[in-house]
Amino acid sequence: MEGIEDEDKKDGRANNGALKGISRGQGRPPKAREKKLSNYALGAMKRVFGSEEKAWLELAKQSKDSFPHMRLLWEYKYGKPKELKELSVKTEINIPIINFGDKDNIIDIESEDVDDNKESK
Secondary structure (H helix, E strand, O other), rough: OHHHHHHHHHHOOOOOOOOOOOOOOOOOOOOOHHHHHHHHHHHHHHHHHHOOOHHHHHHHHHOOOOOHOOOHHHEEEEEOOOOOOOOOOOOOOOOOOOOOOOOOOOOOOOOOOOOOHHHHH
């Protein structure tokens, strides 16, 4: 009886590689780690350039001669451009036209029922 209940409970999660209590990189990284990396970057900018503003000015100077630097500067200021995908939609639909006002093509709805058993004999 217990074996049948265990089979019902299995839904594929047992084999996803996650171990209870052990984080191996699954999910979103903690905010504390992001904040720590941001502080490291800010500290490095201050050590090399003197301040964050001077670092941005240096990036702007380099962007005059280098497209990747200019792209980075624009992406930080205005955000990455959205990727547009071109969609083509066919609007041709083959719909039969029914004309109820046409007296020449009248559908007879009071026809006689035909018994299939009599015709096959």
